[in-house]
Amino acid sequence: MNRFDWLSELLARFQDEHILLYKGSAVVLAPAHTLNVDSEDWASCAAQTKKYRCRFSALWAQQLDDELQLNACYEKQGDYLVLRTKIPLDKPLIHSITPHYANADRPERHCHDMFGIEFKKQPDNRRWSRHKAWQANQYPLRKDFPVAGFNTGLTPPDNDYPFLSVQGSGVYEIPVGPVHAGIIEPGHFRFQAVGEMVLNLEQHLGYVHKGIEKIAEGRDAHRVVKLAARVSGDSCVSHAWASCLAMEKAALCQVPPRAVWLRALMAERERVANHLGDIGAIANDVAFGFFFYQFGRLRETWQRLSQALFGHRLMMDCLVLGGVTQDINQQQIDEILRQIKMLRKEWRELKTVFNENTSLEDRLETTGILSPDYAQRLGCVGYVGRASGQDFDVRRDLAYAPYNKLQVKSPCYNRGDVAARTLVRLNEIQSSLDLIEQICQNLPTGEIQTPWQTPKAGAEGLGFIDGWRGEIVVYVRFAEDNKIDRFFPRDPSWLTWPALEHLIRGNIVPDFPVCNKSVNGSYSGHDL
Amino acid sequence: MLKILTKVIKTGVVTEKFERNADLERFGIEIKTLVDKQFAGSLSIRAVDVGSCNGCELEIHALNNPYYNIERFGVHFVASPRHADALLVTGVVSRHMETALLRVYEATPAPKFIIAMGDCAVNGGEFGVSYASCGAVGNVINVDVAIPRCPPPPLAVMQAILQFLKT
Incomplete structure (x- = not known):
């Protein structure tokens, strides 16, 4: 089965542009197709994929001896293409792809801060992930940088980030964060406003940078799965699943069908819990x-059943390499189905209130509009994309197991306002309940875990999962003895945070919290 | 409006009573008694995330849902450290948040107490100490109460607050 109908056409376009392609592979990073290109052609490849309407998905680098390998992942119609190139470590220079893909901006700046790669013609050369915990000439993800770093004493506050400034009569600035008023994660927002209207918003993230990519290196693969579950705690199942998938591909490990279905059951339960909240x-x-209060109540009952089924309210660490830790019996399946029936009834009542309530309509409709055009240019995924006409769902379009055997209904709207994002999530609850029912009715029998076999050094794998925020991409490369050599989890928030900067413009300052919540980017998943 | 009222009446009060969740009610009443005595009826907590994965935050939110409804025992979450009696700190202290945490600590009026919530805040968890992380909260400021587990469920948080009030 080959779904890559478009690849040969793209390759022909590359040839027309005299782009040299080296050994490609459909296996190494399956389900993605890998192509090696010259570093000189890096940006012209991006120009071609852009013209060909491929979406930019992820960018990551890794050090291989005295070279840096750069990887860019593109997607079209649920098929993935990874372009790879190498640049020398002592002269890490390459053309930026940001002029072609606006959403490659922050990933490139992250690569610069972590590896010291200079991106030529990158329109924004300010630092991104680096604050004051390491120096401008130190690059934590290079192999010669010790995991402990060179820290001596207190890390000073990051008080000289060069924000864009706006001037004019009546313009004022509002700095918010990193410590916010609510119970949320830390990050800085810089608003420029006139009266109540937001002229511009700039985000400054990286406050919860915990060195996840670096500390994973040299760690045993089993422990890296635990680390993956903590990339973003609200997505612990999906992130662990994506990481397991990448590692299991590297190890050619066949996960028993029942375990795969149980993973999907947990992932859908995670989606419902987060949407409810x-x-x-x-x-x-x-x-x-x-x-x-109504949705808080529903979320609590939902989490309590997760605790009863899997021993954890968020289902953390229920996924392990080769399978899952918990099986469920028929009695528990009946319990799940009973709760779904109840939730459906309550959902219908609350959906009617949502549709008819004029104060909700007044505050949510036409608030924080992200036009389909902008969403496409920013490559938005998940409910943010689907509220703005970007009809993409990894479960449906890549159809990884077990979703290849399930009917995935993905709601999509074009309005792009807070109301549309809320509606996508309301309807996703319904489709997740459908999926859970299908899973419960067709759960295969058999083992829930298979013994893990250590892959050989250099084995690599790529995992794609649709988390509740959207597409998660995880790349892993193994070292000797089941140790991890490179771990890169790409949370969907990388692709949705920039959307918030756009959709808030022209809105009133008091609407920022609701706009922010409707996007709900993960700080931890982004800061790494 | 009628639909909202009907739903409200039909839902009733889900806040857990003695017979539904004995632990919750028992902890709660004890907390209330001590809060009344030691904090004149209201204990104000400021939640500070200094490097959490957001798991602990989800469980802090749960404390305010109608099941636990921690406010009925006089415990509430405030928007500024200047209004707080206690800081509830989650996550390892990322180096990028180190100064911010110290400033929050200084901004909290004395007497104050510090609760470290979750394995990361208590002992560094999966993240530990690195170029990017100072590790446990205790490495940066003095901690009075430690609530382990990843993340601790709402009831464990209430239990820990109670135990501290008792000592």
């Missing part, structure tokens, strides 16, 4: 307390 929180940000 966030819909309540969105309503709370426009002072509609009724929804906050």
Whole structure:
């Protein structure tokens, strides 16, 4: 089965542009197709893939001896292409692809801060992930940088980040964060406003940079799966799944079907839990307390069943290499189905309130509009993309197991406002409940775990999973003795954070919390 | 409006009573008694994430859902450290948040107490100490209460607050 109908056409376009292609592979990073190119052609490749309407998905680098390998992952119609090139470590210079793909901006700046790669013609050469914990000439992900770093004493605050400034009569600035008023993660937002209207917003993230990529190196693969679950705690199942998938591909490990289906069951439960919580929180940000308490209540009952089924309210560490830790019996399946029936009934009642309530309509509709055109240019995924016409769902379009055997209904709208993002999530709850029912009814029998076999050094793998925020990409490369040589988890938030900067413009400052909540980027998943 | 009212009446009060969740009610009443005595009826907590994965935050949110409804025992979460009696700190202290944490600590009026919530805050968890992380909260400021587990469920947080109030 080959779904890559478009690859040969793209390759022909590359040839027309005299782009030299070296040994490619459909296996190394399956399901993605890998192509090696010259570093001189890096940007012209991006120009071609852009013209060919491929979406930019992820960018990561790794050090291989005295070279740096750069990887760019593109997607079209659910098929993935990874372009690779190498540049010398002592002269790490390459053309930026940001002029072609706006959303490659932060990933490139991250690569610069972590590896010291200079991107030529990169329109924004400010630092991104680096604050003051290491120096401008130190690069934590290079092999000669010790994991302990060179820290002596207190890390000073990052008070000289060069924000864009706006001047004019009546323009004022609002700095917010890193410590916010609510119970949320830290990050800095810099607003320029006139009266109540936001002229511009700039984000400054990286406050919860915990060195995840670096500390994974040299760590045993089993422990890296635990680390992966903590890339973003609200997505612990999806991130662990994506990492397991990448490692299992590297090790050619066949996971028993029952385990695969149980993983999907947990991932859908995670999606429902987060949507329930966030819909309540969105309503709370426009002072509609009724929804906050109703959805908070539903989320709590949902989490309690997760605890009863899998021994953890967030289902953390329930996924391991080769399978899952917990099986469920028929009685538990009945319990799941019973709860779904109840939730459906409550959902219908609350959906009617959502549709008919004029105060919600007044505050959510036409608030924080992300046009389909911008969403496409920023490569937005998940509910942010699907509320703005970007009809992409990894479960449906890549159809990884077990979704190849399931009916995935993915809601999509074009309005792009907070109401549309909320509606996508309301309807995703429904489709997840459908999926859980299908999973419960067709759960294969058999083992839930297979023994793990250590892959050989240099084995690599790529995992794609649709988390509740959207497409998660994880790259792993093994060293000797089951140790990890490179671990790169790309949270969907990398692709949705920039959207917030756009959709808030022209809105009033008091609507920022609800706009932010409707996007709900992960700080931890982004800062790494 | 009628639909909202109907739903409200049909839902009733889900906040857990003695017979539904004995632990919750017992901890709660004890907390209330001590909060009344030691904090004149209200204990204000400021939540500070200095490097959490957001797992702990989800469980702090749960404390405010109608099941636990921790505010009924006089414990509430405030928007500024200047209003707080206690800091509830989550996550390893990322080096990029080190100064911010110290400033939050200084901004909190004395007497104050510091609760480290979750394995990361208690002992560094999966992240530990590195070029990017100072590790456990205790490496940066003095900790009075430690709540282990990853993340601790809402009831464990209440239990820990109670135990501290008792000592």
